[in-house]
């Protein structure tokens with residue numbers, strides 16, 4: 332029997348076949364889960380949907396349903412969750428795998444972080460961190476018997492990673508948000524955890540300055556002397572979404588080949 336046999340969950344958002352969300356969904360479905368998938372409607376919605384469906388085919392997610400969700404809009408979140416209510420009634424897990432910051436402020440140039448304008452700060456924090464509160468609140472009525480919520484973060488929240496800039500501030504807020512949600516929702520048997528992944532080549536990652544240097548640095552310095560792949564994040568997600576982690580909440584688990592533990 333699969334680790335998530337009979338369980339239903341929501342995974343937001345898939346952009347393309349490289350998205351960490353797609354890798355998590357593949358592992359969840361393989362272990363018996365039924366999934367509803369979110370995607371960001373951009374420009375031509377049919378085109379965005381086609382790209383997501385292609386990624387879903389590649390990850391063998393044929394049985395999952397999809398619905399647009401822009402977390403900067405309360406109406407869009409409500410529409411996504413009303414579809415979830417119709418399709419699933421109740422759910423067992425929620426995966427938050429989305430983030431955004433204006434790439435003009437993700438550069439390694441001197442003074443780039445200091446130049447972050449108020450609206451860029453607010454937008455990054457709103458989409459990348461506040462959204463976890465908004466999605467957890469919307470999921471709450473669908474989780475009468477408890478459940479598991481996970482969100483994706485990165486080491487740039489704790490240490491300066493040149494170029495990660497405002498996204499580092501947003502990830503610090505996301506991690507703290509996860510801990511407060513874990514406490515607030517604990518009596519309802521809802522667990523909330525984060526996964527701190529090492530760098531992976533995705534659309535979001537390509538917005539961050541000097542990504543190739545990060546990959547090279549990981550190979551040189553991480554304990555395992557290599558980079559991680561998104562499938563490894565998927566496997567850790569399975570642990571956090573399943574009963575295997577029933578006693579774990581408010582935690583952050585690194586999937587980074589040991590990089591965060593090395594000082595020099």
Ligand SMILES: NC(=O)c1ccc[n+]([C@@H]2O[C@H](COP(=O)([O-])OP(=O)(O)OC[C@H]3O[C@@H](n4cnc5c(N)ncnc54)[C@H](O)[C@@H]3O)[C@@H](O)[C@H]2O)c1
Pocket residue numbers: 343344345346347349350351352370371400401402403427428429430431458483484485527528529530531532533534535536
């Ligand atoms: N790739 C990495 O190196 C890495 C490392 C650690 C953490 N993460 C985190 O993993 C998560 C997934 O990123 P990814 O690397 O798979 O890249 P990705 O580009 O595939 O995923 C980012 C997702 O965020 C979505 N998004 C952006 N703005 C949105 C909005 N307003 N409403 C709803 N969705 C929105 C995009 O549509 C996309 O689906 C992010 O939180 C990212 O910060 C990534």
